Amino acid sequence: MYIGRLFRSSDLQWAWRAAFLRCIQSRRRGAHRWTHSGGSAYRAVIFDMGGVLIPSPGSVAAEWEVQNHVPSGTILKALSKGGENGPWMRFMRGEITTGDFLQEFGRLSSEISKTTVPVDSFFSLLTSKQVAQQFPVMTEAISQIRAKGFQTAVLTNNFYLASGKSFLPLDRSQFDVVVESCLEGVCKPDPRIYQLCLERLGRQPSESIFLDDLGPNLKAAASLGIRTIKVNDPETAVKELESLLGFLLHSGVPNTRPVRKTMEIPKDALQKYLRDLLGTQTTGPLELLQFDHGQSNPTYYIRLANHQLVLRKKPPGTLLPSAHAIEREFRVMKALASAGVPVPRVLDLCEDSSVIGTPFYVMEYCPGRIYKDPSLPGLEPSQRRAVYAAMNRVLCQIHSVDFQAAGLDGYGKQGDYLPRQVQTWTKQYRAAETSTIPAMERLIQWLPLHLPRQQRTAVVHGDFRLDNLLFHPEKAEVLAVLDWELSTLGDPLADVAYSCLAHYLPSSFPLLKGVSDRDLTQLGIPTAEECFRMYCLHMDIPPVENWNFYMAFSFFRMAAILQGVYKRSLKGQASSASAEQSGKLAEFISNLAWDFATKEGFRIFKEMPAAKPLTRSCHTRAGPQSLLSPTGTRSYSSVSGAPPAHTSKGALVFSVEGLSPQVRELYDRLQRFMGQHVYPLEPELQRHQASVDKWTPSPLIEDLKEKAKAEGLWNLFLPLETDPERKYGAGLTNVEYAHLCEVMGMSLYAPEIFNCSAPDTGNMEVLVRYGTEEQKARWLAPLLEGKARSCFAMTEPQVASSDAANIEASIREEEGFYVINGHKWWTSGVMDPRCQLCIFMGKTDPQAPRHQQQSMLLVPMDTPGIKILRPLSVYGLEDAPGGHGEIRFENVRVPKENMILGPGRGFEIAQGRLGPGRIHHCMRLIGFSERALALMKARVKSRVAFGKPLVEQGTILADIARSRVEIEQARLLVLKAAHFMDVAGNKAAALDIAMVKMVAPSMASRVIDRAIQAFGAAGLSSDYPLAQFFAWARALRFADGPDEVHRVTVAKMELKRPT
């Protein structure tokens, strides 16, 4: 029942006859053209179509370009390209087919924007029913013009559709003459087509008025002697037309129309009822109009003698028991009026269905002004501020009503408003679900876990928006709050958040205009935060800290509503462009909701008390010395520095001593495990890697995995931000994990033992973040258990893969399946017999904009058509058993449900995947380096050359010093990036992530290289881990994204900084 209400036409202005008439009269006095009044010289009105009767291609294009990431202005430039002989003009003269036009138009658009432009999608939107709808104000104007005996014509530059019919989405019966360019072979501004139209009307130019939105068309008409009106917006144009014609083109009650046939009510019975209600002086005819809105509960305007009323009734037919509860609206308005809240004055509730067929109520019709556009065009900044302040004050007034004293006890359940609302909207969403929207899935899990405790119960309006408020025509005063259908008792903060929705929506947002792309300071409009603060000040309550939760909930609710709209629009027009558009909107809104949920998550996280006073420690951590020590003794050194400094919330924990007791304990346990189980097994594991069984996983590793699991040292990698409920991992922050990951980095075998190795970690994170419940059950569960392994196939031999947009592999849709073909290499982990899953990146739509061509698909490794060609080696090392494979995918068919997030979302996923996952390598590289330095120190102390230990050679000392300094620098940068990711999010930390990726692999290469040099030839052998470390550090200058790419990122961001 509610669904249509939010999205009824935005022309919801319940504006008012008195004010309107005043305005018209004042215009009459001032307008000299009004002299045509009565004896007007004009006899015919000629309308252009696009931009006058229906939206113009330009306005449709602007919105479409935003939604499809096409550079703004591309479409208009492509349409005007070539002038008279361009494809658009030829198309409108009917000279070329739709197919030819689209091809040419697509080519021009792509040339202009330097990216592929899906012009087909624009064209279907332009010609869709949803967009090509006649403006109601024009419909009414035409009917008034004809009622006065004037002629009407439409003179349109239009075209043929693929069906062979011309594009004219209008009711032809409104016009005496219809002239279509594609049928005539002539286009405006060619004078011949105007003459043709006049001939068919049988009129002289001087007897006609022509409305168009384009200057050249108007100029041509004017040169023939036709009176012209330039249409910038239909309402203003109609007003101008009124003054030329000399009569009103509007019933006088804005947003009303003659009563629809199916909605008629018996006038006699109503008149009798009203006479009884209002008294005997109510004689004369009853005028009845229907408001455009109020489809849920039909709403009528009534004029009877000097009374102006509004009647609201239930719709006819069988209704759900709780639906269309007009009795509740009546009750709440009556109670609130007595409590001093400005609402329309209700006169009577008639529950007797025999009067007009259904129960109804009657209220007074109040004149006033409704602001449909939240940017309040035409007002001064101070006036805008005053309007928003008045809106805020009236909300406080509603929320301050003592609902018990007002007789509204029992108007709704008390307490638990949000839990019930979340449940209700989740149910509504599930009922309308058509495919998985990952953000909705996350919200459905997140919202119930973060419900705030309801501080107060108050009357809540439930749909509190600027355009539900009726303002005084001259001052910033709310005269009436309208539309109480969703009101109940609940958490008042939900209303405050709902009133700020427009702050986060762009002005081009279909269905509900927003101001997110406007300069609020310049406009004088308070920000959403200011609105919340203003509310708290008026209500005298402490500042609302968790308002991001309320925003997340409000957008969640809106997304659920939009999904309902989408589902309904799909019925009967499954593939139409308009249905597709509303589907995208639900997803867009759910992503907005999730942004707020994430912000709230960070807020909660930052509020957490710091675990422990930080220590300013300048310790250096050394690796185990057992491999070096002939006695086999192991020592870990940690040199503490200054005494504990004071805790500051959110400060960077840069030393292990600053970790919380729980994480510190985990860290110590990990160190112990490494010492007891991992380092001692390294030689054996290395032998296995060099043996003929190398492609079979070592049972020793499997054994250690079980031990690690038993000790709780498992899946430590999943960051708290990705897994806030700790459903899948240990819930460590990135900084906490950085300290632990560094320890794991000290041995090449350790990450797998703790189920923290790449590429599984990145793949698991993708599944946690973007996977559906089915995908998680099938793939995430075995990966989290360490039963399966996975790989990630992006890089291709034939293209420069550092630019992922180059990836060529194809993903083609075919009968419920995706068929993939492609050649990949450097797919790490693919050789492992436990590898069950490949996340495959390829193009689903080569015509889409550059960053929307790629998709990611879950490909089971046992699918026919996957051919592993060979393992590649890094400096001769094969990295068995995972390896790095070259593979061909030949007609590999996977079910459609295996798509992650949706077609064209590959880049989006890659960004999410490569956030935390990628600095894990850097964390480990610090571990490599520490271990290399420890090995080097031990070696140079015990080895004598030219009469003294190597450690006493100046160059060796200098190398040790350099290595220490470089490790410390890089570690601080790693920790800083991790800290930023924790407190500000991966996006905000992008620069630090790129910097650390640029720094860590080369730093490790240098430190390891110095260690190798100090070791002599032994350093290159496999007796020590140095050679393998070196190979890995070097490889990570590609595998973690090439250095150059990170440098470009850093430099670009640096150049953006203010100088």
Ligand SMILES: Cc1cc2nc3c(=O)[nH]c(=O)nc-3n(C[C@H](O)[C@H](O)[C@H](O)COP(=O)(O)OP(=O)(O)OC[C@H]3O[C@@H](n4cnc5c(N)ncnc54)[C@H](O)[C@@H]3O)c2cc1C
């Ligand atoms: C050990 C290892 C494991 C790997 N594992 C995987 C895996 O599991 N899955 C996977 O898909 N891929 C994997 N890769 C591949 C890796 O991601 C790619 O090698 C990397 O993206 C670079 O692509 P490319 O090799 O095609 O180099 P190209 O794109 O051909 O680049 C060649 C050179 O040009 C440089 N370059 C690029 N842009 C610029 C610029 N703007 N300015 C200057 N120079 C530039 C690059 O830095 C590079 O040095 C792995 C690589 C290695 C070495």
